[in-house]
Amino acid sequence: MIDLYFAPTPNGWKISVMLEESGLDYDIKWVNIGAGEQFEPDFLAISPNNRIPAIVDHDPADGGEPVNVFETGAILLYLADKAEDFLPHDLRGQIAATEWLMWQMGGLGPMMGQHGHFKLYAPERIEYATERYRKEVLRLFGVMDRRLADHDYLAGEDYSIADMSCFPWVQTYKRQEINLDDFAHVKRWYETLKQREGLRRGMAVGRDKINRNPQDDAQTRKTLFGLEE
The missing domain is CATH 3.40.30.10 (Glutaredoxin)
Structure with a gap:
């Protein structure tokens, strides 16, 4: 357990x-x-x-x-x-999954977290901070979009922990006012993952406790x- x-x-x-x-x-x-x-x-x-x-x-x-x-x-x-x-067994697949997992931890998550803070929770609007993080989030969405242009998933052709690490942050796009239509490959990936039953159950955990x-x-x-x- x-x-x-x-x-x-x-x-x-x-x-x-x-x-x-x-x-x-x-x-x-x-x-x-x-x-x-x-x-x-x-x-x-x-x-x-x-x-x-x-x-x-x-x-x-x-x-x-x-x-x-x-x-x-x-x-x-x-x-x-x-x-x-959910982690490829071949060397190159493992490297790709680990790279994109680290990319999320060092980039997508922290930058979306900071953008969300200054946009949604800061006691006063600080235009420089909000725009600085928004531009970085958009850059990272562009990086992800290019990767997904010729790969089904972030690690390649198989769903992995790299995708699981990114999805919960990407799903905040509406509150953060990110237009997924500007990132067609991210949108395709997002809509595909939304259909997974395990992911849906995992994302439902604690929804009633959100502040x-x-x-x-x-x-x-x-x-x-x-x-x-």
């Missing part, structure tokens, strides 16, 4: 999608990030960077003590190895964004 320490965010959904797609048994441990539960000692022992998601695998392959894993890229690689699925307006509560603003009154 795997414990998934989770909140309904794009990063959280990466892992719930993988667990649903792979069929691995898991149990959700809800983490109320608005209330600051990610700073509690028990959680920090699992995820020292005080970020969700994190997992504890109570049945690791070596038969030893439970294994803790934090950081979404590390978790996805761990689960792909455990499930023996769509965290900026409206003073304590939540302070906890999530470091903003004082």
Whole structure:
């Protein structure tokens, strides 16, 4: 059994999608990030960077003590190895999947996160910051679009953890006012992935717990964004 320490965010959904797609048994441990539960000692022992998601695998392959894993890229690689699925077995396929997984972690996710923050949650509009991150998000969508112009999926012809890592961020495009019609290959990929039952189940996890307006509560603003009154 795997414990998934989770909140309904794009990063959280990466892992719930993988667990649903792979069929691995898991149990959700809800983490109320608005209330600051990610700073509690028990959680920090699992995820020292005080970020969700994190997992504890109570049945690791070596038969030893439970294994803790934090950081979404590390978790996805761990689960792909455990499930023996969603990571190509050939050398070049593995390289491609890992490259695009790292691309998401170092680029698409952080840039969309920053753009979303300044556009949706910042207490005052800072035009320079919003436009700086918007331009970078559009550049990254262009990179992804070129890749998908001649590949069905990011790692090549097979669906992988690279796609799972990107989808939850791409699905925020409406709130971030990104026009998918400007990225035809990304749109084709997005619509294809939306039909996957495992992905749909994973993306449904915790939908009823989403706080769509965290900026409206003073304590939540302070906890999530470091903003004082």
